[in-house]
Each structure stands twice: as structure tokens, then as C-alpha cells.
Amino acid sequence: MTLLLDDRSVSSVLDPASLVEAIDRAIRLDAEAPADIPGRVNLSGGGRFFRIMPAVVPQSGVMGLKTFFGGGGVGVRYLIMLASIETGEVLATMDACYLTAARTAATSAVAARALGVKATRLGILGSGLEAETHLRTFAAVSEIDEIKVFSPNPASRDRLAGRLREELELPVVPVATAAAACADVDHVITATNTGYGGPIACESAWLRPGLHLSAIGSTHRDLRELDTAVFRRAGTLVFDADPEQIADESGDIREFVGEGGSLSAVLRLSDLLQGQAALPEDPQGDLTIFKSVGTALQDMVAAELVYRRSVEAGLGATWDDLAIPKSRR
Template sequence: MTLLLDDRSVSSVLDPASLVEAIDQAIRADAEAPADVPGRLNLSGGGRFFRIMPAVVPRSGVMGLKAFFGGNGVGVRYLIMIASVESGEVLAMMDACHLTAARTAATSVVAARALGVKATRLGVLGSGLEAETHLRTFAAVGEIDEVKVFSPNPVSRERLAGRLREELGLPVVPAATTAEACADVDHVITATNTGYGGPIACESGWLRPGLHISAIGSTHRDLRELDTAVFRRAGTLVFDADPEQVADESGDIREFVDEGGSLSTVLGLSDLLQGKVALPEAPRGDLTIFKSVGTALQDMVAAELAYRRAIEAGLGTTLDNLAVPKSRR
């Protein structure tokens, strides 16, 4: 039996706190039972892109892939398939739009914890799904005293601030400028969509010393969020994927490297959680930065959790005989 899950069902069962713990545990356990996570495949043509992210996760008992695809004018769609490592049965296929944003936010929380971040005042650049899931996830696992949200669209930032203020009881206020959103906060979350070849969303001059940054929006070589001066100020820079992959896929990191920046001191989130590396005792810079492009391990862990929770809740539609073994045809 294969379970089909739409986005609403997935979002209803992925509570933030559980997802944070699942991703944290999976990354730590990966040292003992390593997942097979090859490089993602990026295709393009006809003005569209198609990205495939496969993984086999023995600890979770699943293997599968995420595909997301689209482009300007048609939007972006996300789809995950997971199968049983033991039986080969296709367990589920699900819309992974919310899941992708939720696992990204959960991983940002995992990274902040690993870096010892104790932020209570947040500045958020962006007002879309990724910004919202980050706010909901950080609110679910810690105390937040103040949130400022900036979007170049006044209606969007007012709407997000109002909704979260009412639903979560948080002091969320819209900011009129990016600089205002970054002022007097402990943690800046950049979840922007400036468009291919668009402007840089955040400048170094707006960021006070001691700040932590969760940077998740620049996941294409033509997308930018942070100017290179921000990365030069990083006392600790952590990636959730291989530095070569991040440098190839993130416009922010590509520009930093092109301008002579070095990735030699970058720490891997997995290495940090598994105790293979330690935080620097005397950081050379005055910022900590977590740069995320997402991994298939994060996707599979989130999808397996959504699958189990949906089964328990009786959600979804089941199909018989999807991908029947060749020998039985």
C-alpha cells in the first residue's frame, strides 16, 4: 500500500518541535549508520529547472528522493517519494512544499543550538512560507521576546506579522526597512526571494557585532541575500552540506569565493553535532552564520516522520500495487 499525502495533510502532522528533534537525532546518528546521500542532480531547459535529491537512510529504514521543479511563470512544485529499505515497497508519495520549508526551519534551530545561540530578539527578512516556518519553529522551542519582519511588500509583512501575533501570541511587528528589521536584534533570519540576478537583501553595515544569522534563501547561483562583507565578518561559518556544493549552488557563497574569500575554516553541521570538530575558542570575526542549502537526509527524515504521523491520524489516500516488483508482473 502506498500513501498519497497532499500538502495540507503533511503540514498538519509535522509539528515543529518533533521535527527539530528528528533531524537533530538523524544527523548525530549518521556517524554510526551513515546515510548514502549523493550529490543532487540539477537539470535545466526551456527556461525551467529540475532538481533531484536522492538518499538512502538505513537508520530510518527509508530510501527515496525529492524532486522540485518549475520556474518563472509556473511556480515551483515539490514531490517526495519514500520506499522501505527492507521490502522495497513504495510507502508514500507526498507534496513536499510545506515539508521543505519546515525541515529547513528545523535545521536552522538545530544549527543555532549547536552554536550556542540564545537569541530572544529576531529580525526576519522575508514574509513567505520559509519566513513563517522559521518563526513558528523558533517560537515552538524557545522564548522569543520580540520579532521584526521586513518584506518589500508592505501588505505581505503586515499580514504575516498580524497572523503570527494573533495565532502565537508573539510580539511580531512589521519593519519599514531591512535596516530597521536588523536593528537591536540577536538573530537575523534571511528567508528572501530577491529573484534571479536581483538585489542583495542584507548589508553588513546593518548587523551589530555578536549577531547570529540563519541564511536560507540563496540556494541558486544567481540568487543573493548577504553581501560578501557579512561573510568576512564570520567568526564561525557553518554549512549543512559540502562546501563545494554550497559554493556551486549559492550565489552568496560563489560571490564570496570569487572575491577571494576562503572556505577553509567552514564547519559542517554534521561534524559539529557528531563531535568531530569544535567551535573556535577565539573567533576572528564578530558574527556567527549558518548557511543552508538543504539536504536529502533532512528531506527523508521529515518525510518518514510525516508518513508515520499520517498513518496514525488516518490521513491520506492509499493506492494498491504501485511499482510492483518486476518478478511479479
């Protein structure tokens, strides 16, 4: 049987704390039972894009892929297909919009923990789904005293702040400028959508020494969030994927490298968690930065958790053997 899950079902079973632990554990176990994850496939045409992220994850007993596609005027859609390594059957297909935002936030929390971040005051640039999942996640796994939210859309930042103030029972304050969101905080999260070729969302001058930065919005070579001076201040710079991949896909990192910036000291999150690398004892910069573009391992781990919990809760619609073996035809 194949389980068909819509976005509402997926979001109802993905609690932030469990997802943080699942992704942390999966990255650590990947040293013992490595997942097979090829480079993602990026296609385009007719003003649209189509990205495919496949993976085989032995530790979880699953294989599958996530695809997301679309573009201006039609929006972006996310879909995951999850199959059993043992039987080959399609276990589930699910809307992966909320899942993608939730696993991105969970990975940011894993990275912050690996870096020893003890932030109690958060500033976030952005008011969309990724901003929302990040605030929920850090509130679930950290002691947060205050959150400041900026979006260039006043109604959007007011709406997010009001909703999360009630939900999290924390002071969540909308602010009028990006600089204000970065002032007097320990941790800044950039979860922006500046648009292709859009403006820089965060300037180095706004960031105080000792601050931690989680940057998740620049996942396309034409998307920017941070000015390059931010990366030059990094005492510790951690990526969630291969540095060459991120240097090709992220507009922020492409610009930094294009200006002569070096990625030689970049640490991979997997190396930190698996004990293959250590944090610098004498960092040469005054910021810690986690730059994320997402991985298929994160997707499959989140999807497998969603599948198990949905089966237990009796959620979704079922389809009898959605993809039958060729031999049975």
C-alpha cells in the same frame, strides 16, 4: 499500500519541535549508520529547472528522493517518493512544499542550538512560507520576546505579522525597511526571494557585533541575499552541506569566494553534532553564521516522520502497491 499525501495533510502532522529533534537525532546517528547521499542532479531546459535529491537512510529504514521543478510563470512544485529499504514497497508519495520549508527551519534551529545561540529578539527578512516556518519553529523551541518582519511588499509583511502575532501570542511587528528589521535584535534570518540576478537583501552595516545569522534563501548560483562583507565578519561559519557544493550552488558563497574569500575555516553542522569538530575558542570575527541549502537527509527524515504520523492519524489516500515488483508482472 502506498499513502498519497497532499500539502494540507503533511503540514497538519509536522509540528516544529518534533521535527527539530528528529533532524538533530538523524544527523548525529548518521556517523554510526551513514546515509548514502550522492550529489543532487540539476537539469534545465526550456526556461525550466528540474532538481533531484536522492538518499538511502539506513537509520530510518527508508530510501527515496525529492524532486522540485518548474520556473517563472508556472511556479515550483515539490514531490517526495518514500520507499522501505526492507520490503522495497513505496510507502508514500507526498507534496513536499511545506515539508521543505519546515525541515529548513528545523535545521536552522538545530544549528542555532549547536552554536549556543540564546537569541530572544528576532529579525526576519522575507514574508513567504520559509519565513513563516522559521518563526514558528524558533518560537516553539526558544524563548522569544519580539519578532520584527520586513518584506518589500507591505501587504505581505503586515499579513504575516498579523497572523503570527495571533498564533504565537508574541509581539510580531512589521517594519518598513530591512535595516530596521536587523536593528536591536540578536538573530537575523534571511529567507528572501530576490529573484535571479536580484538585489542584495542584507548589508553587513546593519548587523551588530555578536549577532547570529541564519541564511537560507540563496540556493541557486544566481540568487543573492548577503553582501560579501557579512562573511568576512564570520567568527564561526557553519554549512549544512559540503562546502564545495554550497560554493557551487549559492550565489552568496560563489561571490564571496570569487572575491578571494576562503572557506578553509567552515564547519559542517554534521561534524559539530557528531563531535568531529569544535567551535573556535577565539573566533576572529564578530558574527556567527549558518548557511543552508538543504540536504536529502533532512528531506527523508521529515518525510518518514510525516509518513508515520499520517498512518497513525488515518490521513491521506491509499493506493494498492503503486509500483509492483517486476517479478509480479
